[in-house]
Each structure stands twice: as C-alpha cells, then as structure tokens.
Amino acid sequence: MAGEIEIVGPRDLATRADSFSMGLTKFLADLALPSEGILVNLAERAQVINNLPAAIDPLDGAKRLSALYVSKFIAAAAAGLFDAALNYLWDETIHNLRDKVARFDLAYFFDTVLTDPSTRSKFRDESDLAKLDDWQLVKGCRETGIITDIGFRHLDYIRDMRNYASAAHPNHNELTGLQLVSWLQTCIREVLGREPEGxxxxxxxxxxxxxxxxxxxxxxxxxxxxxxxxxxxxxxxxxxxxxxxxxxxxxxxxxxxxxxxxxxxxxxxxxxxxxxxxxxxxxxxxxxxxxxxxxxxxxxxxxxxxxxxLPTDALAVEMGTAVDALNAAHGGWNNFHTEAGPARMLRNLVPQSGVIPRSVLQKLVKTVTMCRIGNGYGVSWAGTGTYDEIIALWTNDAAKAFVNLLNDAEFTSRARLGSCAARFKEIAQRLLDQVTTPAIKRVLEAIVAADNAVVSKLGNVTDFKNLLANVRA
The missing domain is CATH 1.20.970 (Transferase, Pyrimidine Nucleoside Phosphorylase; Chain A, domain 3)
Incomplete structure (x- = not known):
C-alpha cells in the first residue's frame, strides 16, 4: 500500500546499501570530490548487518527505545561509514554511563573522581558530568564499581580505537565489520544492558x-x-x-x-x-x-x-597538584603535545635526592609510568625526555611503587598492549641499575624476563605474587 513503511531483512538491507554506495560514489565523482575509500565495502557491512539482531538481543524494550545513538550506529555502519559508527557507539556508551552515575550517587562519584578540592567544589549536579573528559568518566565508573574491571579494560581499548581510528580523528585506519559488531556487543554487555550490582x-x-x-x-x-x-x-x-x-x-x-x-x-x-x-x-x-x-x-x-x-611539608601539596595536571593532560585531547607543560612542572619539584613524599609517591609513579609507556600509538614526543629525567631519580621506594603497578587495574589494562608492555620492561631494566634492595631487583628481573604478552598478567602469577609479597614486607 502506498505510504506504508516497507520492512526489510538483513539480506535486502545489504543489497540496498550496495545500491546506495554506487549512487553516492557516482555523485561524489560528479562533484569532483574524492570518491574512493570513503565507504567500507559491502562484505564488511554485511558482517555488521547480519550479526546485529543477536548483538542487540540483550537490550530490553525500554533500553532499546532510548538508545538513539545505537540507531545512528546502525545507520552509519549500513552506509559504510564505520568510523562514524564507532563514534556513535561511543557517544551512546558515554550517555549511558552519565545516566547511570546520575541515578546512582553523584556526590560519591564526584568525590571519587575529583581528588583536588578546588576542582571538586565546581561539580555539583548532573549537568556537571559533561565537564568530565570521557576517560575520567570511564575511570571513575570503574573506581566506584558502576562498571567492572573487565568492562573497564574493554572500554579503555574501545576508547583508544575511537580516538585514533574514528571520525573524531580523521584518518584511514581500517575497521572491520566483525570488530565493529564485537565492540557493539561489548558496550551492550558491559554498559548499556548492565546495572551496578554486588x-x-x-x-x-x-x-x-x-x-x-x-x-x-x-x-x-x-x-x-x-x-x-x-x-x-x-x-x-x-x-x-x-x-x-x-x-x-x-x-x-x-x-x-x-x-x-x-x-x-x-x-x-x-x-x-x-x-x-x-x-x-x-x-x-x-x-x-x-x-x-x-x-x-x-x-x-x-x-x-x-x-x-598528614604530609610533612608543602612540597607534597605542590607535587600532588602537578601530578593531577599531568594525569589530566595524559587523558585529554592532543596529549602528545599538552603533556610537556605539567611534566616539566613536576620535574622541577622532584629533588635531586629522588626522595618523594609518601603521600604522593604512588600516584606520581603511576602517572609518570603511564605517560612514559604511552598508549598503542606511541609516547608524548614533548614529554618523553622529562619522564626519563624523573625516572632516573627514582629510589627504592619509587621502584617498589613501580612494580606494584602490576596489581592496578587501570595500569594492567594499558600494559596489555605489546608496545606499552615493552616500554614498561625498558623502565624496569633501567631501574635495575638504580635500586639497591635485592627483593626489588628480583621483581624487576622477573618483569624484564617476561614476554610482552604476559606482562599485564604477572600480578596473577603465583611465583610473581610471592616475589611481590617480599617487596611489600
């Protein structure tokens, strides 16, 4: 009947998507615009379209009705714009996390994520959630238990892919249909279709x-x-x-x-x-x-x-502020450039003796290490030299904090990337020449000897846990 919406199945949708692609490609060519490599090929799109019914099955009716960006994800994927589809999927995930935080306990969340008192005072209600960077939101949801450690690991990886292989950062990274539908399943399983529990x-x-x-x-x-x-x-x-x-x-x-x-x-x-x-x-x-x-x-x-x-002097306060600034730069946009300023500010505060106030030691070591191992796309070219200067001053106490990072969920999520694990081992090798405690040396040697693929899992290995126990004693 004229005017009625025609419902089509996955196979028909894929066929019509192909017709759309050919028409759009010709239209772009007629406009003398680039037309090659704009849309993903039909076979990859079919991988997404054919797997969509099973992928979204865990979403109940009410959650489906509010999942606007999932619809946009499907539209972009069917059209062959996988980078845009990934962007929409991430937008849906962030929107859902903000909603969960608002319904859970805003004050608890803000107190957990914003450790600097002056910054915390600026966050009062649900509208302030938009002021947080995505990485702060995801990290905070893990720390408050709104998402699981496993969910955090997956989302951290998807965030990296979204940042460097999506329409948010135009490039020519190839995304496959199976990757895209797998990330959709992950976001539904760990966020969209899941409520806090336990x-x-x-x-x-x-x-x-x-x-x-x-x-x-x-x-x-x-x-x-x-x-x-x-x-x-x-x-x-x-x-x-x-x-x-x-x-x-x-x-x-x-x-x-x-x-x-x-x-x-x-x-x-x-x-x-x-x-x-x-x-x-x-x-x-x-x-x-x-x-x-x-x-x-x-x-x-x-x-x-x-x-x-209580800290023994004002140095701890200044160091804490500098570490927070560096951590924010590392998790924000254009971090390869913006890390330089706070990194230098922190370096100027670390004494030549290498003695770091106990109250800031762990978070300083974690932040500098995270920055120095970088992400799957490298290390800040503007901050690398400064990080090496800081690490060169680390003593036994800092080395102890360094090896205990293998029990930190956020750190081990990053260390799953082979290049990051390799850079972590390089730091461990350097620290071997700086520490004097035999127990710490044995842990560092175990890290250096481990395969890159195993580094992030060392904290769960019995022999390694025994070595760490000796360090903590």
Missing part, C-alpha cells in the same frame, strides 16, 4: 543511610562487617566520599554524626595510599586557604587516628 550497591545503600537516617552505636557492627568485604578500590572510594561529605560546611549535623560512627571501620579497611590521600586533601585545603574545611578534615583524621598520614 558490593557497590551496598555502598550506595550505606551512603543513603548516612544522609537520611539517624544511626546509633548498635548499627555500627553490621556496617563494619559489610565494609570489611569491600574490594580495595571500593573501600578507598567510600573513604573519599566520607571525607568529602564530612568537609562540606553545609552538611547536616545528623549526617556528620553518622559519619563519625562508621568512619573508623572504613578507615580500618582503607589501604595506606588511600589514607595518605586523605592527609594530602587536608594539607591542600589548608594551603588553599579553606580554613573551615581544612579544620573539618583534620577533625576527621584525628577521629580515625590518621594524623600520622
């Missing part, structure tokens, strides 16, 4: 109780029992959120009292890096002239017995 849901319930109920001492034991089973990353994120709330000058008195009740238990399961982070936060607030919030942070530390974790 321990992170318990964290949300606890935060809700702290804000809306009046707790007593009798409520504390079951809370502490639940907190003891939190993964280290979630325990650290919960601690950040408690401190962030406690330092809010507008916080209700009941909520502040509730936090005082549960804080010792959470502090007890927070690792040393997380504790030093709280100490650094207090020092940063003080250095920034935020006297009231600094006083509250100190009160929190005193309550949990955390005063020994």
């Amino acid at each position: 321990p992170v849901v318990e964290v949300r319930k606890l935060l809700h109780s702290l804000r809306s109920e009046t707790l007593t001492k009798d409520d504390v034991p079951p809370i502490e029992a639940a907190v003891e089973h939190l993964p280290p990353d979630l325990a650290r994120s919960l601690m950040r959120s408690l401190v962030g709330m406690f330092c809010d000058t507008q916080l209700a008195a009941t909520t502040r009292t509730n936090i005082m009740l549960v804080a010792p238990g959470v502090w007890g399961v927070t690792d040393d890096d997380g504790r030093h982070e709280v100490g650094l936060k207090q020092a940063t607030l003080s250095a920034n002239g935020e006297a009231t919030r600094a006083k509250l942070a100190r009160e929190f530390l005193e309550h949990v017995g955390g005063l020994p974790y």
